[in-house]
Amino acid sequence: MPSVYTPVTKYEKYKSHRYYEPDNPYFTCNNILVSPFTTGLDRNRMDFKNANIYGDSGGYQIATQGLRVSAMTILHWLENIADIGFTLDVPPHSFGDDFTKDQFLKCMNKSNENAELMWRFKVNDDMQLWGVIQGRTLEECIIWYEDLIKNHEYDGYCISLSIHTKYRNTVD
Secondary structure (H helix, E strand, O other), rough: OOOOOOOOOOOOOOOOOHHHHHOOOOEEEEEEEEEEEHHHHOOOOOHHOEEEEOOOHHHHHHHHHHHOOOHHHHHHHHHHHOEEOOOOOOHHHHHOOOOHHHHHHHHHHHHHHHHHHHHHHOOOOOOOOEEEEEEOOOOHHHHHHHHHHHOOOOEEEEEOOOOOOOHHHHOO
């Protein structure tokens, strides 16, 4: 389904989820990426008809804004709204681009602990659960991936490659 633009005839303040609502949206699309911080934790599947919903856990916002949101809260939100949900990660680049190996491992361990909880307690068989992988280099992504899949494989994977400026010249 192609995107359709509906012009706005007057200035109004809309919440970000307004773009996707079925009654006179700015545009329609069949694939949407949402997070609990753009939709709100109270939104559900019926709010987004005729679309494939990818649910981002909002790990970066949680880490950088000092929020306290559990993996189970995110899982319940994902199961109510998403076709594909991303596990709750703690991005190491929330420490800045130049995070240490200890910071990387701490983020990986917490992220993969969250992913394990989400996998174990997921009850919506219609929703796929994708594991999130973080790193600055291929080596870091491999370390994260191997730790993530030590107990089982996920339905898919999201890779967030955070390339620090000192690594950018080495990437082809």
